[in-house]
Amino acid sequence: MTYWILPLSALAGVGLGLRYRAVAVAAASLMVPVVVVVLAVLRGWSPWATAALGGAALISLQAGYLVGIALDGERPK
Numbered sequence: 001m002t003y004w005i006l007p008l009s010a011l012a013g014v015g016l017g018l019r020y021r022a023v024a025v026a027a028a029s030l031m032v033p034v035v036v037v038v039l040a041v042l043r044g045w046s047p048w049a050t051a052a053l054g055g056a057a058l059i060s061l062q063a064g065y066l067v068g069i070a071l072d073g074e075r076p077k
Contacts (some may be wrong), residue, residue, distance in 0.1 A: 002039055002053070009057045010064035017068015025065045032057045 009032060016025045033054050040050035 009061040013061040013064020014068040017065040
């Protein structure tokens with residue numbers, strides 16, 4: 001499987017969290033399943049593997065976003 005998508009989505013989440021872009025993380029949350037499904041079709045994964053990796057990638061993105069917010073601190077925007 002393609003596990004590189006998990007740290008990549010976490011890094012994207014941290015980057016979005018550092019900038020407090022709630023709309024951007026919402027758009028990224030819509031794009032992650034699309035990317036995972038395209039990879040699944042190209043590589044012939046089962047639907048369960050696709051759902052598991054898609055869910056893990058979304059969790060990784062959201063966790064990275066929260067870490068980015070925590071690292072950014074209390075700076076006024």
